[in-house]
Each structure stands twice: as C-alpha cells, then as structure tokens.
Amino acid sequence: EAGVVQSPRYKIIEKKQPVAFWCNPISGHNTLYWYLQNLGQGPELLIRYENEEAVDDSQLPKDRFSAERLKGVDSTLKIQPAELGDSAVYLCASSPHRGNTEAFFGQGTRLTVV
C-alpha cells in the first residue's frame, strides 16, 4: 500500500514569493492533516479536513495561508506571500476516519525562505 505522498521534498524561495505544497493521502483515508514542524519541536496542526470539509483551521494564519482539498482526496497548502519565519517542515498526514485512529505521515516538505 502506498503511503502519504508529498511534493516537493525541498523548496527554497525568496521572501514575498508564493509557494504551494501538494499532498496525496493514503487511498480511502477521509481525514487529512497539514502540520508545521520547526526544528527541535513537535508538529503543530495547521488544518484538518474530514473529506473535503475543513473542520479545524483555527491555527492556520489565514492572512497568508490557504488550503484546499478538492473532491476529498488530494490537498494543496499555499503561502502567499512567504515570510522568513515560514521556514520549516510542512507535514501532511492522513487517517482512515475521524476519531481514535492513528495518522500516517508523509516525508514532509522542507521550506527555506531567504
């Protein structure tokens, strides 16, 4: 079974430029998460989807960040414009359904803003 696939693996951009990350969850998984992870820290939730509905986006900085999950499968996270402080690893995870089931993570996208 294929795992969670993220692309790109690495991205370097100049500040004020836009950037987008893509995630393909495990087939059949209804719940999709986007997390941000800074060096030496645990993942912090940005947004959670149940199918195509964003059910928790309270931690998403909506002035510059946006996300979508069309048709309840693939998801895209966008930052526009990027700031130096956005440099981090962006992780995508999926789980079969909402509730007490484990989430499976992709390899992440390491973003560097210069």
Next chain:
Amino acid sequence: EDQVTQSPEALRLQEGESSSLNCSYTVSGLRGLFWYRQDPGKGPEFLFTLYSAGEEKEKERLKATLTKKESFLHITAPKPEDSATYLCAVNNQGGKLIFGQGTELSVKP
C-alpha cells in the same frame, strides 16, 4: 487547554542501558494516545496506539504504557539504531491530534 509535555527533551544512553521516556497529557476526552518515531529528514513513523489506562503495547525493544495522566515508552537494552526522536500525541474528543515536543534519544555503542 489540551496539552502534551514530554520529558526529558534529550536522552543519551549507552547500548544496552534501559530507560524510559515520559509523556504527560491534559486532554478533554482522550480518544487515543499515540507514539511515533521520527528520524532526521523524515516524517513521523507510527509505533503504538493506547486507548485506556492500564493498556500496554510492545514492539521489539519498545513497550508503551498508559495511565490517566501519562504514558511511558520503555526502551529495553537499546541499540544504536533506536536513536531517533520519539513523539507522543493525543487525540481529543474533537478529533484533534496534539503533539508533544518530542524526546531526542541517542544510543551510543
């Protein structure tokens, strides 16, 4: 506010020296506690799920236990390949998965 705190932040062991990692949590309606392993440059890898106090899970040299306030990850006779960051997470009644900051484990031969 739901919270997860892990200790210690870093742990250095000699090969074969058993020890434990701690995960303390405060959560509104625990719907599962999860342990993950994360190697440098990779995403977290799922290890265990615990649902109720008294539950235990084992996998090779790792054993996870759960009480009403905390979980322990016991590492018996660790090997250098066990070196990684171990993350603890809880799922609250709203379905939100909340992580601790992790414990960085280093096992020297």
